[in-house]
Amino acid sequence: MYVIKPLKQAEITAPLGVVHMLGDMTRLIGGPVYVWYLEGEKKVLIDAGIEEPVNGLVHNFPVSGGGEKGLRDALNQVNVKPEEIDILILTHLHFDHVANAGLFHNARIYVQKREWESAFNPPPHYRLTYDQKLFQPLENMDICLVDGDAEIGDGLKLVLLPGHTKGLQGVAVETEKGTYLIAGDHFYTYLNLNPPKEPIEIEDVTGNKIQIQPIPLPFAPVGLHVDLSEWYDSSYKALSIARRANILPGHEPSIAGKSFP
Numbered sequence: 001m002y003v004i005k006p007l008k009q010a011e012i013t014a015p016l017g018v019v020h021m022l023g024d025m026t027r028l029i030g031g032p033v034y035v036w037y038l039e040g041e042k043k044v045l046i047d048a049g050i051e052e053p054v055n056g057l058v059h060n061f062p063v064s065g066g067g068e069k070g071l072r073d074a075l076n077q078v079n080v081k082p083e084e085i086d087i088l089i090l091t092h093l094h095f096d097h098v099a100n101a102g103l104f105h106n107a108r109i110y111v112q113k114r115e116w117e118s119a120f121n122p123p124p125h126y127r128l129t130y131d132q133k134l135f136q137p138l139e140n141m142d143i144c145l146v147d148g149d150a151e152i153g154d155g156l157k158l159v160l161l162p163g164h165t166k167g168l169q170g171v172a173v174e175t176e177k178g179t180y181l182i183a184g185d186h187f188y189t190y191l192n193l194n195p196p197k198e199p200i201e202i203e204d205v206t207g208n209k210i211q212i213q214p215i216p217l218p219f220a221p222v223g224l225h226v227d228l229s230e231w232y233d234s235s236y237k238a239l240s241i242a243r244r245a246n247i248l249p250g251h252e253p254s255i256a257g258k259s260f261p
């Protein structure tokens with residue numbers, strides 16, 4: 001049994017059209033970069049955060065926080081140091097999820113085999129989202145390349161969810177209140193998981209309102225993907241693992257500082 005704690009390591013700004021397909025590319029919204037701590041029999045961390053920004057940017061995205069300091073500060077909230085982590089699970093190898101993985105010297109590191117392979121040779125539109133210098137050093141660490149779904153411990157299961165990337169994995173976690181699914185960036189926010197049935201208003205980075213019209217779909221695709229049909233298949237697979245209310249999106253602002261259950 002585990003308790004799930006999303007810890008904010010940085011804040012990143014992206015166009016709304018990245019968050020959901022066909023969204024406005026001229027409006028910028030802010031979102032947290034999380035590392036997810038699982039408190040239980042082992043010390044488990046999911047994802048390793050983003051680099052420290054240079055001139056306020058990481059790969060052209062405005063970022064605040066981040067880097068080793070951002071990671072240590074985040075883990076301090078649960079009184080853990082990177083060196084104490086037993087298991088590090090990387091949902092995928094995009095630059096905002098893997099940057100500080102080299103700090104986890106004593107962890108077994110889990111990545112999907114097909115994610116590993118495609119990260120070295122990504123499709124053209126993903127060349128800027130994979131940064132080889134961030135993940136190549138993992139070759140010399142205790143890395144485990146997993147082929148598909150895998151149980152890696154009591155109450156801890158890797159779930160292959162391709163679509164956003166070729167080998168994205170979620171993590172099914174047993175808790176006192178049933179199974180939760182940490183979905184990685186398969187869903188960025190609740191907007192992708194629970195598309196609005198009525199018009200809604202959200203705030204951009206400058207505090208101005210953005211109107212979002214109803215999206216008459218069971219799930220609203222993320223703006224970046226490698227295969228949209230697979231993405232939908234994976235969305236239904238996610239529902240077969242956990243109740244919709246127990247699925248946690250990768251960059252959802254409203255869950256900062258909360259624990260699940």
Ligand SMILES: [Zn+2]
Binds near residue numbers: 097185250
């Ligand atoms: Zn991300």
